[in-house]
Amino acid sequence: MTSTNKLQAELTDAGNKLHLSSSTPDILNILTQMEKVLSRVQRPPSNAMVKVLYPIIQALIAKKLVRHPDVNVNISVVCCICEIIRIMEPNAPFSREHMKEFFEVLVTSFEKQSCASGGSCGKMTKVLEIFRKARLPVMMLDVRVEGLVGRLFKQFLTSADLNTSATLLEMEKIMTMIIEESKELAPDLETLIIATLDKIDSPVCWQLGKKVLRNCAGKLQPRLPDMEAKETIPCTSETSNLRKDTTHKIKVECLEESIDTDRVNHLGLHTEDGQKTVSSDDPSMPSKSVTEVMGKRKRNNEQVLPFATGNYSSMAVQGVPRKVSYSMTHVQGYKVKKINGPILEAIFKKHGDIASDCVVKTASLRESILEVVCEVVKRIQTNDVATIVSDMEEIEMQVLDAEATNMKVAWLRAHLEAIQKRTAAQKMSTSIVKMKANTTLVKRAAKMDLEERRIELLTAQEQFEKAERCVEVLDLVEMKLNDNFVESEAEKDLWPEQPIL
Known part of the structure; x- marks a missing residue:
């Protein structure tokens, strides 16, 4: 057996086990084995290898794996998918929707990696390298998951001091690649970096942010002198409060899809005249020119980054400028829309x-x-x-x-789980009704076939009986002929042999 055939056999075996396994330890062991085998597969893959990879691809994008509650399973799935993308490059092994789901799992895994046990950090470093070399950061822009991009940037910046220098280098290259490749999102990402670093006192995180901004200086023209000045100030409670007190108020024009004010509130842009005033309680903001660019750019069919947190991919907004007004109320110190006040009170109660x-x-x-x-x-x-x-x-x-x-x-x-169970039960019930209807039709056809076969059987039985009677008659005829033959032979022997003359 050649090495290629051996790899194919190992992958086929791992894929079959993955379809059958249900316990978390078993799934982890199989994914670890699969990842090691995939890492040995060379590009480009043969047609036989592609056929072997296809069922594995289907297994990896199944809900039970991409939505598995165990973070170690998530990370292992990400590793395997990255390896498959590397092998299949430049062909895309996954659909656009599956890639969006993969990026969601990828970013969530990065966010959870500090809580993961085992060798997750080492795996994530490897994933980052494959992620960058396969130019998947650019694909994130192509499939328009700007919210996930924001979460990825924030996670890199806030967790930089927990990673090795090799991992930091990969983070820097990925962030630089995204900014350089993005024309419309770059200013928002610059603002996100500055707003995030404004709340972080880690020198490592600051160095990462500075390097990214310097790498993209020609495109962003960031305010690096301001950042350097801030970095030289010792971090104390007094200086932190001073930065808050001196943060000037800036009005940022909202972007929303339509009169649907619910989606506007997803970004926290609560105002009465369609604008938001950033107060000293909000994160420190960059200078007015950059902020106004972020707030006023009118981009059709594009999400606006939730720049303060980067954690709300599904809460981003699409649309055109529009003035919106609605009444607000306070519920236990939280300012929400008046229409949502009773609901929030009931939730708190x-x-x-x-x-x-x-x-x-x-x-x-x-x-x-x-x-x-x-x-x-x-x-x-x-x-x-x-x-x-x-x-x-x-x-x-x-x-x-x-x-x-x-x-x-x-x-x-x-x-939600109850609704999902109810929906699943409803689907099962509908499926059973359809199966029952199909069974009735099949049963009816089977009965007709049975009747035809019965008639055929009766006809055959009659023909059999006729043939049997015919054989019996022929037997009797044969017996009679035999008797006649014997008699004739006997008479022949009794005839006297006398001369005629």
């Missing part, structure tokens, strides 16, 4: 302050997440199952984003 452990410190952003939770509750309360099911993917993403910020929405998750 039953489940307490669900935002008490939220990792997002900016009040407006916490309020925007609460708005989203209220909107999800409103959708569920309508009991419009058809609409809820059709919007389930979006609702699921919004709840995942809320969970990512430590928002206490386990009770909401329970409702």
